[in-house]
Amino acid sequence: MKTPRRHTATVACLTILASLFCSSLTLTAQKPSLPDLFGQKQAASGKETKNAKAEISVSLLPQDAKAGETVTLSLTMLIPEGSYTYSTNPTFGGATKFVIEESKGVTAIDQHFNADHPPKTVFEPLFGKEIEKYTKSVIWTRRFKVNKDVKEPSQVQIKGQMLYQVCDAKNCVPSQYAFSATLSGKQESAPLSFTTTPERRNVPDPIELKFALEPAAVNPKQLVDLKITMKLEPEFHTFALDQDKTQAGLPTHIEILKLEGLKSVSQQFKATPDPKEETHGEFSQRTHYNEVVWTRQFERIADAREIGVEGKLTYQICNEGSCRRPMPVEFKLGDLTNAQPVAMSSLEELNSGSAADDDTIIISSEESNRSLSSYLFFAFLGGLILNVMPCVLPVVAIKVMSFVQQAGESRLRIFLLNIFYSLGVLVVFLSLASLAVFAGLGWGGLFQSTKFNVIMACIVYAMGLSMLGVFEIPVPGMVGSAAGGQQKEGLTGAFLTGILATLLATPCSGPFLGPVLAWSVKQTPQITYLVWLVMGLGMASPYIIFSIFPNAIKFLPKPGMWMVRFKEFSGIVLMGAVIFIISFLDESLTIPVLIMLLGITTGLWMIGSLYSHSSPARVKLAVRTAALLLTAGICFFGYNMSQKSTNDLPWVPFNAQELKKLRSENRTVLIDFSADWCLSCKTNEKLALNTPETLEMVSKYNVVPMYADYTDYSPDIKAWLDKFESVSIPLTVIFPANNPNKPIIIRDLYTQSTLLSALKQAVDESPASKSVPKQAMISTENAEAH
Numbered sequence: 001m002k003t004p005r006r007h008t009a010t011v012a013c014l015t016i017l018a019s020l021f022c023s024s025l026t027l028t029a030q031k032p033s034l035p036d037l038f039g040q041k042q043a044a045s046g047k048e049t050k051n052a053k054a055e056i057s058v059s060l061l062p063q064d065a066k067a068g069e070t071v072t073l074s075l076t077m078l079i080p081e082g083s084y085t086y087s088t089n090p091t092f093g094g095a096t097k098f099v100i101e102e103s104k105g106v107t108a109i110d111q112h113f114n115a116d117h118p119p120k121t122v123f124e125p126l127f128g129k130e131i132e133k134y135t136k137s138v139i140w141t142r143r144f145k146v147n148k149d150v151k152e153p154s155q156v157q158i159k160g161q162m163l164y165q166v167c168d169a170k171n172c173v174p175s176q177y178a179f180s181a182t183l184s185g186k187q188e189s190a191p192l193s194f195t196t197t198p199e200r201r202n203v204p205d206p207i208e209l210k211f212a213l214e215p216a217a218v219n220p221k222q223l224v225d226l227k228i229t230m231k232l233e234p235e236f237h238t239f240a241l242d243q244d245k246t247q248a249g250l251p252t253h254i255e256i257l258k259l260e261g262l263k264s265v266s267q268q269f270k271a272t273p274d275p276k277e278e279t280h281g282e283f284s285q286r287t288h289y290n291e292v293v294w295t296r297q298f299e300r301i302a303d304a305r306e307i308g309v310e311g312k313l314t315y316q317i318c319n320e321g322s323c324r325r326p327m328p329v330e331f332k333l334g335d336l337t338n339a340q341p342v343a344m345s346s347l348e349e350l351n352s353g354s355a356a357d358d359d360t361i362i363i364s365s366e367e368s369n370r371s372l373s374s375y376l377f378f379a380f381l382g383g384l385i386l387n388v389m390p391c392v393l394p395v396v397a398i399k400v401m402s403f404v405q406q407a408g409e410s411r412l413r414i415f416l417l418n419i420f421y422s423l424g425v426l427v428v429f430l431s432l433a434s435l436a437v438f439a440g441l442g443w444g445g446l447f448q449s450t451k452f453n454v455i456m457a458c459i460v461y462a463m464g465l466s467m468l469g470v471f472e473i474p475v476p477g478m479v480g481s482a483a484g485g486q487q488k489e490g491l492t493g494a495f496l497t498g499i500l501a502t503l504l505a506t507p508c509s510g511p512f513l514g515p516v517l518a519w520s521v522k523q524t525p526q527i528t529y530l531v532w533l534v535m536g537l538g539m540a541s542p543y544i545i546f547s548i549f550p551n552a553i554k555f556l557p558k559p560g561m562w563m564v565r566f567k568e569f570s571g572i573v574l575m576g577a578v579i580f581i582i583s584f585l586d587e588s589l590t591i592p593v594l595i596m597l598l599g600i601t602t603g604l605w606m607i608g609s610l611y612s613h614s615s616p617a618r619v620k621l622a623v624r625t626a627a628l629l630l631t632a633g634i635c636f637f638g639y640n641m642s643q644k645s646t647n648d649l650p651w652v653p654f655n656a657q658e659l660k661k662l663r664s665e666n667r668t669v670l671i672d673f674s675a676d677w678c679l680s681c682k683t684n685e686k687l688a689l690n691t692p693e694t695l696e697m698v699s700k701y702n703v704v705p706m707y708a709d710y711t712d713y714s715p716d717i718k719a720w721l722d723k724f725e726s727v728s729i730p731l732t733v734i735f736p737a738n739n740p741n742k743p744i745i746i747r748d749l750y751t752q753s754t755l756l757s758a759l760k761q762a763v764d765e766s767p768a769s770k771s772v773p774k775q776a777m778i779s780t781e782n783a784e785a786h
């Protein structure tokens with residue numbers, strides 16, 4: 001897996017521009033409180049999440065797995081309250097990534113790590129796309145098969161890195177977690193109960209803790225109680241599981257991390273006795289004194305030989321004069337050899353058991369009590385501000401230049417041009433209102449569509465080329481005509497410019513728009529249309545004013561060289577907008593889209609440079625036809641590359657030890673040495689490797705396809721390339737089942753028929769008796785895997 005390369009820089013640059021117009025400050029009033037001597041109020045205010053770190057644990061189960069059996073590598077992440085992490089979806093640059101650096105004695109069954117539950121999908125206006133997030137906890141797993149040549153459990157080892165971010169409302173903290181897991185082969189057990197006294201710097205806390213699993217042997221339902229008993233010295237108290245942390249006391253928190261042979265019956269822990277209700281000045285607390293027992297009931301799974309539980313208790317204790325910082329205590333009970341990772345939290349379960357769903361968002365009364373007139377006012381103001389957003393500003397530059405050109409024209413024409421531009425704006429806003437009413441697609445939702453993003457990237461790129469002088473868009477008033485003054489602006493051009501400017505505004509959300517849009521989509525269709533119409537009027541209002549008061553154009557600067565420079569600078573900004581749009585796309589589409597933009601560049605350069613206005617009509621027609629055909633061909637090639645194959649071979653990562661094992665078992669192996677930056681490699685994969693015919697042959701003859709990824713330099717893969725006397729890629733190597741020491745080598749670009757012939761020779765009973773065109777043979781009799 002690779003680290004993010006392009007998304008962060010793009011968003012950062014555009015965010016700086018947007019912040020010049022969008023920055024706002026929210027002040028939150030806080031009521032006075034007691035001095036924060038022990039960090040309680042800091043924690044209560046949520047500030048502890050700023051530097052909070054996720055807790056991650058790794059396991060490889062079952063520990064006593066033998067050769068040929070399946071083991072599961074699990075990474076459990078407990079996410080701090082108020083924070084979240086991202087899914088592994090590669091379409092987002094900040095996604096969680098896993099890198100397996102070393103795997104001994106096992107072969108991957110799953111190609112990727114899988115989460116135990118789906119993420120929450122949230123549309124992020126800043127990125128202009130839906131982002132997948134996890135809160136509270138998530139368990140990622142990947143299955144492996146223990147190789148048949150493994151004799152000792154210690155021969156199995158998996159090492160790697162987990163790259164992730166923990167974010168809250170203010171910031172994101174990139175982190176990495178190095179993990180290593182192996183098999184012990186032992187059946188290890190912990191006692192079913194134990195007692196401990198936690199210590200701080202070798203000084204015991206004034207409490208005693210007892211953890212116990214108490215099987216009820218006579219119970220026909222085979223119920224088991226997990227009991228956590230805390231005995232406190234006089235004058236000390238701890239807090240209830242449901243203590244409000246804003247009331248100067250942190251709740252007791254119990255987490256279950258692993259279970260063996262048990263499944264949960266009760267929804268939450270029960271405290272005995274019930275907590276006391278106490279009031280200390282302005283604070284209300286729920287506390288426990290002397291002794292408290294937290295109990296949770298589990299059911300023994302049918303036919304389970306052993307039971308076990310692993311978890312963590314976090315508590316805070318206080319007396320009348322002081323409080324101590326929260327203290328975590330880990331516990332293990334019973335057999336945990338094959339315990340499965342779980343993620344149960346007393347805080348989550350208490351919240352889910354309350355009347356309100358824990359995902360419910362409470363809207364402040366200030367917003368909910370606003371009148372329709374106030375929402376319409378903010379809608380108009382938000383629409384007006386959209387004209388100076390970075391997404392729209394370059395297109396507005398077109399109108400500024402056309403205003404200058406309009407000076408001196410008839411009042412009627414000026415009126416019509418601005419009215420048609422405004423109609424283009426309003427058409428888009430009413431269309432978006434329809435999508436919001438009937439399809440639930442909100443502001444910016446269009447940019448969730450890959451096809452829309454690709455089309456917009458091409459249109460904006462063509463506009464940028466026009467502003468940079470490569471060619472002139474032939475629709476009057478679109479770009480060049482407004483600045484060059486060679487032709488008058490047309491009504492169609494004004495209308496289309498209004499549509500384009502509004503579409504470019506959709507990934508931006510200026511001040512005031514957020515609350516207005518969120519409120520409008522919850523109202524009746526009539527109110528929704530009214531709010532969006534007023535928003536469109538706000539964006540179109542400057543042009544409506546110019547249409548009513550055309551003399552206002554005289555206040556604009558006079559035509560001059562500044563128009564040319566302004567146009568060229570706007571073209572550069574539009575190129576930045578293209579990068580911004582491409583950043584929404586899946587990384588696998590970047591190269592195909594760039595190829596399509598290359599085709600557009602070629603065609604438009606031909607139109608703008610290979611003939612003039614005075615050229616004969618047949619010359620113009622010939623150049624335009626050639627430009628159209630060449631552009632269409634290049635764009636089709638890029639589009640074809642973007643289409644994901646449904647016939648991908650069942651690739652497994654290249655592994656020298658696994659290759660040696662497969663060769664010894666007389667298995668035919670196909671190795672593709674490739675890289676993401678190798679265009680020829682991708683062509684081979686598209687046209688020869690990942691095809692229905694190749695997939696059919698690979699499946700029929702049980703060929704093992706291995707993918708040697710050379711995207712990031714690998715000394716092991718480099719050594720194998722040297723072995724095959726290859727200084728470049730693409731390179732495809734086939735080890736025949738019955739002649740594994742004489743591989744068939746196919747270099748550079750090749751056709752599907754060449755590959756199929758080589759595969760047919762490899763699986764033939766007498767491979768040495770056949771010859772394959774355009775391929776070389778070398779001997780690896782003395783070659784050993786690295």
